[in-house]
Amino acid sequence: xxxxxxxxxxxxxxxxxxxxxxxxxxxxxxxxxxxxxxxxxxxxxxxxxxxxxxxxxxxxxxxxxxxxxxxxxxxxxxxxxxxxxxxxxxxxxxxxxxxxxxxxxxxxxxxxxxxxxxxxxxxxxxxxxxxxxxxxxxxxxxxxxxxxxxxxxxxxxxxxxxxxxxxxxxxxxxxxxxxxxxxxxxxxxxxxxxxxxxxxxxxxxxxxxxxxxxxxxxxxxxxxxxxxxxxxxxxxxxxxxxxxxxxxxxxxxxxxxxxxxxxxxxxxxxxxxxxxxxxxxxxxxxxxxxxxxxxxxxxxxxxxxxxxxxxxxxxxxxxxxxxxxxxxxxxxxxxxxxxxxxxxxxxxxxxxxxxxxxxxxxxxxxxx
Numbered sequence: 001x002x003x004x005x006x007x008x009x010x011x012x013x014x015x016x017x018x019x020x021x022x023x024x025x026x027x028x029x030x031x032x033x034x035x036x037x038x039x040x041x042x043x044x045x046x047x048x049x050x051x052x053x054x055x056x057x058x059x060x061x062x063x064x065x066x067x068x069x070x071x072x073x074x075x076x077x078x079x080x081x082x083x084x085x086x087x088x089x090x091x092x093x094x095x096x097x098x099x100x101x102x103x104x105x106x107x108x109x110x111x112x113x114x115x116x117x118x119x120x121x122x123x124x125x126x127x128x129x130x131x132x133x134x135x136x137x138x139x140x141x142x143x144x145x146x147x148x149x150x151x152x153x154x155x156x157x158x159x160x161x162x163x164x165x166x167x168x169x170x171x172x173x174x175x176x177x178x179x180x181x182x183x184x185x186x187x188x189x190x191x192x193x194x195x196x197x198x199x200x201x202x203x204x205x206x207x208x209x210x211x212x213x214x215x216x217x218x219x220x221x222x223x224x225x226x227x228x229x230x231x232x233x234x235x236x237x238x239x240x241x242x243x244x245x246x247x248x249x250x251x252x253x254x255x256x257x258x259x260x261x262x263x264x265x266x267x268x269x270x271x272x273x274x275x276x277x278x279x280x281x282x283x284x285x286x287x288x289x290x291x292x293x294x295x296x297x298x299x300x301x302x303x304x305x306x307x308x309x310x311x312x313x314x315x316x317x318x319x320x321x322x323x324x325x326x327x328x329x330x331x332x333x334x335x336x337x338x339x340x341x342x343x344x345x346x347x348x349x350x351x352x353x354x355x356x357x358x359x360x361x362x363x364x365x366x367x368x
């Protein structure tokens with residue numbers, strides 16, 4: 001409560017001194033690096049750059065950003081500039097604070113409070129960002145998926161010198177866009193070498209759908225699109241989604257959703273856990289799929305141990321018509337082999353597998 005009182009006092013002071021700008025003091029304030037985090041947080045950086053040659057010391061200053069009522073709330077500071085907060089070298093500032101200004105959640109303030117002493121000069125170095133020195137990063141909770149504009153409250157924001165002279169303030173930076181789908185959950189369930197992905201949304205605006213992306217959980221592996229699942233467009237109700245990624249090999253995998261709106265804007269949501277597909281526990285030859293087929297089908301089998309493998313196709317007379325695997329060494333894993341019967345006539349065929357410890361044959365039907 002004491003910080004709110006200080007802030008109101010400073011805003012009142014600003015209103016008094018703003019008419020008497022210190023003509024030699026000038027700054028440009030910028031909000032930039034807008035970021036939506038996992039669909040639940042919205043963040044941006046605040047920068048200040050001194051644009052006059054003569055140095056001056058940062059005094060009580062207010063950085064106030066406004067946005068659509070009810071869209072964002074609960075500002076939290078990180079990456080606070082150590083020059084302008086409690087514990088700084090000059091020991092001239094109280095703890096930097098961030099707070100909601102109105103109960104309707106339409107504005108947030110970052111307050112820099114000078115408490116006396118030598119203070120710190122505002123830098124004129126644009127730095128790597130080009131915007132000057134970062135004051136802090138502000139992160140807010142997203143209340144709902146809506147069209148939102150985040151911009152400066154120029155009337156009430158100002159950098160003030162330690163002598164209470166208001167600098168000439170310029171303001172840059174604005175964000176306009178749709179806050180993304182609000183993801184309520186994202187989980188995985190492993191069934192042998194199949195991964196069931198389940199997620200739900202509590203709110204959707206302009207949602208085209210989700211790309212499902214997967215990569216090996218190694219440092220240099222790339223993300224690959226697995227599938228696309230249509231979204232509901234606009235919804236204020238809980239919506240459940242599911243997708244099964246089938247026939248994976250042994251390994252550790254990461255998954256993420258790429259939520260895409262109808263304007264082409266997108267945001268990523270990462271599955272928090274790694275998905276581990278382990279070594280099969282038993283030998284198994286699956287029924288080919290599709291069956292009947294024309295002209296291609298897949299034959300899946302699992303090997304619980306390293307072994308040599310032969311996989312062959314026979315017609316009803318027992319004549320060998322194709323060899324898919326010829327006595328090759330295979331490690332324990334899940335396997336899927338494609339068979340193309342374009343050169344064969346319609347009819348019944350048999351596929352037979354032989355390993356060091358197992359032999360099995362199944363029937364399949366080719367229909368043209």
